[in-house]
Amino acid sequence: GQWWVVMAAVALGYVALIFLLGVFPTGLIGFLPAILFCAIPLAALAYAAGGAWKAIFRPLRGIDFVWMVVFYVLTFIVTMIVGFITIIFLPYDTNPAGAIIAEASQLEKILFFFKAAIQLLGEELFTILPFLAILTWLVSSRGMSRTAAIALSALAVGIIFAVVHLPTYQWNYGQALVGLVPIRLVLLLPYIVTKNI
Secondary structure, three states, rough: OOHHHHHHHHHHHHHHHHHHHHHOOOOHHHHHOOOOOOOOHHHHHHHHHHHHHHHHOOOHHHHHHHHHHHHHHHHHHHHHHHHHHHHOOOOOOOOOOOHHHHHHOOHHHHHHHHHHHHHHHHHHHHHHHHHHHHHHHHHHHOOOOOHHHHHHHHHHHHHHHHHHHHHHHHOOOHHHHHHHHHHHHHHHHHHHOOOOO
């Protein structure tokens, strides 16, 4: 039941982001959608887990900096391969954020990147919290082995992540699924390995 509260908050945070981006597209008030995208799921996690909600934010250890480099390189390689496959074999659409950045003033560009950093944290929460919920359900309620449950949970959230990005890519299913699912799996891998967002 507590996981359902968290999942509802993840969905609500996403709805707040999508709805309010159009209402508050620029300026300092433009940070509100990204902040709510993070704050709503975190508030629900704190409600459901109490003080244990901080377990997804562990202190950094020396080895974590090594992992950062490893996963940066892995993400770069996978992104290049997936991008190459998408460009060669699939019709593709560009992310409209590129055009927005190109036409923005210097101040708007700075604000955009700070806002994007908050929104990227929200995207990690949007992936990790459902991953943990599905993993818990598969292991506890369905009796699945942990390894199989991790793989299936990761694939499920990868597909969810791709589907919610369909409007960004003009409902291009091939680009969203082929392009985003593998990249999201690679971006989830650091959490699976380190248990640290």
